[in-house]
Amino acid sequence: MMQSTFPFLSLAIWCPIAFGLFILAFGRDKNPALVRSMALIGAIVSFLVTLPLLQQFDKAAHGMQFVEKTLWIERFNINYFLGVDGISLWFVLLTAFITVIVVIAGWEVIEKRVAQYMGAFLILSGLMIGVFCAIDGLLFYVFFEATLIPMFIIIGVWGGANRVYAAMKFFLYTLLGSLLTLVAILYLYVQSGSFEILTWHKLPLPLNVQILIFFAFLMAFAVKVPMWPVHTWLPDAHVEAPTGGSVVLAAIMLKLGAYGFLRFSLPIVPDASHALSGFIITLSLIAVIYIGLVALIQADMKKLVAYSSIAHMGFVTLGFFMFNDMAVQGGIVQMISHGFVSGAMFLCIGVLYDRMHSRQIADYGGVVNTMPRFAAFFVLFSLANCGLPATSGFVGEFMVILGAVQYNFWIGLLAATALIFGAAYSLWLVKRVVFGNVGNQNVAQLQDLNRREFFMLGLLAIVVIAMGVYPAPFTDVMQTSVADLLEHVAVSKAN
Amino acid sequence: MDNMNLVPAYPELFLVIAIFAILLIDMFLSDAKRHVTYVLTLISLAVCGTLSVSSFNDATVYTFNNMFVSDAMSSLLKIFSYIAVGVTIIYSRQYSTDRGMLGGGMLGGEFYILALFSLLGQMVMISGNNFLIIYLGLELMSLSLYALVALRRGHSVSTEAAMKYFVLGALASGFLLYGISMLYGATGSLDLTEVAKVTASGVVNKTVLVFGVVFIVAGLAFKLGAVPFHMWVPDVYQGAPTAVTLLLGGAPKLATFAICIRLLVEGLFPLALDWQQMLTILAVLSMAIGNITAIVQTNLKRMLAYSTIAHMGFMLLGLLSGVVGGNISSADQAYSSALFYAVTYVLTTLGTFGVIMLLARTGFEAETLDDFKGLNQRSPWFALVMLLLMFSLTGIPPTVGFYSKLAVLQAVLATGQVWLAVVSVLLSLVGAFYYLRVVKVMYFDEPVDTERIIASSDMRVTLSVNGLAILALGILPGPLMAVCATAMAKTLAG
Numbered sequence: 001m002m003q004s005t006f007p008f009l010s011l012a013i014w015c016p017i018a019f020g021l022f023i024l025a026f027g028r029d030k031n032p033a034l035v036r037s038m039a040l041i042g043a044i045v046s047f048l049v050t051l052p053l054l055q056q057f058d059k060a061a062h063g064m065q066f067v068e069k070t071l072w073i074e075r076f077n078i079n080y081f082l083g084v085d086g087i088s089l090w091f092v093l094l095t096a097f098i099t100v101i102v103v104i105a106g107w108e109v110i111e112k113r114v115a116q117y118m119g120a121f122l123i124l125s126g127l128m129i130g131v132f133c134a135i136d137g138l139l140f141y142v143f144f145e146a147t148l149i150p151m152f153i154i155i156g157v158w159g160g161a162n163r164v165y166a167a168m169k170f171f172l173y174t175l176l177g178s179l180l181t182l183v184a185i186l187y188l189y190v191q192s193g194s195f196e197i198l199t200w201h202k203l204p205l206p207l208n209v210q211i212l213i214f215f216a217f218l219m220a221f222a223v224k225v226p227m228w229p230v231h232t233w234l235p236d237a238h239v240e241a242p243t244g245g246s247v248v249l250a251a252i253m254l255k256l257g258a259y260g261f262l263r264f265s266l267p268i269v270p271d272a273s274h275a276l277s278g279f280i281i282t283l284s285l286i287a288v289i290y291i292g293l294v295a296l297i298q299a300d301m302k303k304l305v306a307y308s309s310i311a312h313m314g315f316v317t318l319g320f321f322m323f324n325d326m327a328v329q330g331g332i333v334q335m336i337s338h339g340f341v342s343g344a345m346f347l348c349i350g351v352l353y354d355r356m357h358s359r360q361i362a363d364y365g366g367v368v369n370t371m372p373r374f375a376a377f378f379v380l381f382s383l384a385n386c387g388l389p390a391t392s393g394f395v396g397e398f399m400v401i402l403g404a405v406q407y408n409f410w411i412g413l414l415a416a417t418a419l420i421f422g423a424a425y426s427l428w429l430v431k432r433v434v435f436g437n438v439g440n441q442n443v444a445q446l447q448d449l450n451r452r453e454f455f456m457l458g459l460l461a462i463v464v465i466a467m468g469v470y471p472a473p474f475t476d477v478m479q480t481s482v483a484d485l486l487e488h489v490a491v492s493k494a495n
Numbered sequence: 496m497d498n499m500n501l502v503p504a505y506p507e508l509f510l511v512i513a514i515f516a517i518l519l520i521d522m523f524l525s526d527a528k529r530h531v532t533y534v535l536t537l538i539s540l541a542v543c544g545t546l547s548v549s550s551f552n553d554a555t556v557y558t559f560n561n562m563f564v565s566d567a568m569s570s571l572l573k574i575f576s577y578i579a580v581g582v583t584i585i586y587s588r589q590y591s592t593d594r595g596m597l598g599g600g601m602l603g604g605e606f607y608i609l610a611l612f613s614l615l616g617q618m619v620m621i622s623g624n625n626f627l628i629i630y631l632g633l634e635l636m637s638l639s640l641y642a643l644v645a646l647r648r649g650h651s652v653s654t655e656a657a658m659k660y661f662v663l664g665a666l667a668s669g670f671l672l673y674g675i676s677m678l679y680g681a682t683g684s685l686d687l688t689e690v691a692k693v694t695a696s697g698v699v700n701k702t703v704l705v706f707g708v709v710f711i712v713a714g715l716a717f718k719l720g721a722v723p724f725h726m727w728v729p730d731v732y733q734g735a736p737t738a739v740t741l742l743l744g745g746a747p748k749l750a751t752f753a754i755c756i757r758l759l760v761e762g763l764f765p766l767a768l769d770w771q772q773m774l775t776i777l778a779v780l781s782m783a784i785g786n787i788t789a790i791v792q793t794n795l796k797r798m799l800a801y802s803t804i805a806h807m808g809f810m811l812l813g814l815l816s817g818v819v820g821g822n823i824s825s826a827d828q829a830y831s832s833a834l835f836y837a838v839t840y841v842l843t844t845l846g847t848f849g850v851i852m853l854l855a856r857t858g859f860e861a862e863t864l865d866d867f868k869g870l871n872q873r874s875p876w877f878a879l880v881m882l883l884l885m886f887s888l889t890g891i892p893p894t895v896g897f898y899s900k901l902a903v904l905q906a907v908l909a910t911g912q913v914w915l916a917v918v919s920v921l922l923s924l925v926g927a928f929y930y931l932r933v934v935k936v937m938y939f940d941e942p943v944d945t946e947r948i949i950a951s952s953d954m955r956v957t958l959s960v961n962g963l964a965i966l967a968l969g970i971l972p973g974p975l976m977a978v979c980a981t982a983m984a985k986t987l988a989g
Binding site: 076113116171183186 | 875886892893897898901902908909913916917920924927928931934938973976977980
């Protein structure tokens with residue numbers, strides 16, 4: 001592990017935050033066009049500064065890369081300690097990419113307090129990148145918690161009718177989980193004398209302590225993922241959040257939780273992870289099957305996609321607790337793919353909502369007749385959502401199911417069955433919204449996509465197909481890191 | 496030994512002289528020239544600050560026959576007390592003028608004089624090394640504050656609050672005095688160093704000592720406002736003019752913290768296991784009652800009063816984590832975490848009441864939650880400041896409140912009391928709800944009150960600096976933590 005000569009990661013974190021603060025300080029709502037352009041420039045620059053990471057990443061190297069380490073809080077020996085490995089690398093890029101999309105998505109749609117809106121998203125982007133880069137436990141926690149503030153404001157200020165309830169529920173639910181994690185983090189510090197995650201990976205702990213720590217971490221990460229039965233905040237938050245908020249929530253924030261499992265739960269308490277894998281697998285299967293069924297009956301499009309997100313994240317956690325290469329890699333690929341696909345789905349719904357101001361499926365029908373280009377995108381993303389081969393959705397789910405069959409045939413079978421539900425709710429949604437005869441007068445007057453919308457959906461469509469056809473760049477990067485992780489997890493730390 | 500060494504007491508001596516000078520000058524000032532008193536008060540605080548800063552690095556010095564001590568902790572706490580009083584005076588200038596508390600009728604600049612006298616009392620408490628000196632300081636502070644609460648004589652709610660504060664405060668002083676008398680009877684000395692020696696020797700009947708400790712802890716809990724001795728806090732916070740609420744909710748917490756350290760740690764350390772148990776009960780009850788009761792409050796000042804109770808409970812967690820099964824190796828760590836908590840809490844409180852005073856104007860107190868509705872549209876900057884303050888009180892990074900909670904929780908976990916840590920974080924989750932509600936009304940609701948916010952530039956600048964300090968200390972908490980740790984380590988080393 002070598003100190004990086006150039007602070008790539010700091011740049012990736014602080015660049016969007018600096019732009020966000022600049023916009024908050026100098027952006028005037030009287031001139032929204034200027035604010036929007038500044039935000040777009042900020043988001044694009046912030047994305048560009050993450051590209052060298054991909055280019056200079058050494059796929060064969062073990063451990064963390066682009067490491068930066070400076071003493072931060074002397075008294076507790078806390079370091080400003082950053083680094084990425086094959087597991088976290090793609091999420092840095094994903095976050096920066098999605099932020100660009102979000103800025104474009106909010107272009108004309110957000111009319112009130114534009115500067116605060118754009119500023120909040122840019123700051124949020126930097127904080128989330130910080131979560132993926134931090135390899136000091138406390139630094140991780142600081143970024144992890146700090147993301148709550150902008151998201152709370154985004155849901156509450158620019159959200160729908162029931163936004164206050166949703167914002168409060170979102171905040172309190174996540175805080176409940178993370179406060180217990182804080183206790184676990186401090187406990188690990190007291191035991192090891194260090195806040196470094198890599199030191200904790202080596203810390204021997206008796207099994208009963210491991211189990212308590214596992215549950216403390218589970219509280220935070222399960223709420224964030226979210227896993228059944230602590231998922232109830234997500235449909236509310238998604239439905240009430242503005243389109244951009246839903247995109248960030250689904251595409252990145254949920255991944256913070258899943259990422260936490262890989263960085264904390266599995267390597268720090270491997271014995272507890274093995275001991276409790278049956279429990280997590282059960283919860284994941286319930287999420288995949290039961291939540292899939294719940295998604296089927298939703299009348300609100302956003303709620304449907306929200307529930308489908310929970311089901312898809314169930315695949316991710318399922319993959320992680322199979323403890324084999326295929327499934328864990330599948331889980332990570334699924335996370336990245338879900339970032340693009342669910343983001344795209346929420347953008348599509350946003351496009352419809354901007355025109356009709358309704359998210360009810362019943363208000364639509366036959367959209368293809370008036371919005372053919374939109375319909376093409378919507379069908380593509382829905383198919384990706386149910387895992388059609390040659391889209392990104394297929395790769396991850398298929399790998400997880402293969403891994404699951406390796407682990408236990410019946411679990412594999414159950415997970416595979418769940419794909420049918422995914423296909424059912426996605427296709428039925430498409431059937432009711434897009435196909436058929438023009439449903440009513442409002443649908444008949446719909447305008448097709450404008451250039452801005454076409455551009456952002458097109459960009460996502462290219463990524464979704466590219467990742468489905470040629471997933472190697474994604475999996476190659478993570479191969480070494482996942483193998484190292486599994487090797488580490490296989491060794492008992494209890495004594 | 497030079498027993499009448501005056502150097503360690505320079506800040507106090509200077510302040511006494513300054514107070515009398517200001518009192519005299521103020522007599523010859525008309526109401527229109529009251530700002531002269533204001534400026535003089537701030538200048539005296541600045542001079543005191545310089546004196547205390549220059550003595551921060553000096554070794555511990557005892558003087559006046561061991562009655563008075565100047566050490567690193569006392570300098571640090573005094574510096575923050577000056578800041579607290581000075582900032583309060585800046586925030587309250589307009590507020591107090593509007594309410595006739597700075598002249599008009601029979602009043603002159605008493606507000607400033609009484610504030611300085613209460614500060615003097617606090618400084619004596621902070622530096623007292625003798626039961627009687629500490630008690631004298633406490634009474635000087637309390638009597639000045641009673642008068643301050645009653646300063647708006649025509650205002651019935653204030654008068655009622657003053658009455659309550661006086662009666663209960665006198666009761667608390669009585670408790671403390673009773674405890675002191677028992678310890679004096681048992682140990683034969685009023686000198687804290689001497690008391691510590693005698694208790695450590697083990698020749699004294701422990702029952703009497705513990706009995707005395709019970710009363711002392713009860714008296715301290717009254718002053719801190721810890722449950723079940725908290726009844727006065729909500730009424731007084733709500734009833735007192737906001738400027739005075741801040742005077743009694745800010746710096747006095749630091750002084751009370753100091754006498755907790757002096758009496759319990761320096762004087763009665765051998766009995767730590769006994770008073771730690773008492774503090775545990777006080778801490779858990781305070782966090783529970785404070786946080787849960789705050790939820791139902793619609794008056795912001797009353798809500799903040801309950802929040803103070805909860806925060807004092809949290810601070811006590813640091814004080815009760817010093818000794819683990821006879822092992823005192825981590826004691827200074829634990830006490831310095833409590834010190835850090837107290838200091839940062841006071842900084843945050845200053846800001847929150849500052850915003851309340853910012854929104855108040857003649858004939859209008861902005862003290863209900865509704866008055867904060869839509870603040871983001873009226874003044875985005877001060878809404879942001881209030882947002883930072885509220886998240887700091889909740890304990891969300893990157894604000895300083897997170898690190899103070901972190902330090903205290905670390906101390907608690909180092910003692911192995913995991914249950915206590917879990918209970919305290921769950922109760923702070925309850926607390927998150929009512930702080931979030933303030934953010935909610937500011938950001939998510941439409942404004943009801945559309946009056947333009949008028950504030951003098953000194954207030955605007957100070958309030959902005961106050962808010963930014965909460966953020967800056969949250970991004971770089973290291974230096975202040977280190978200063979607290981050094982101060983506590985030096986003080987305990989003697």
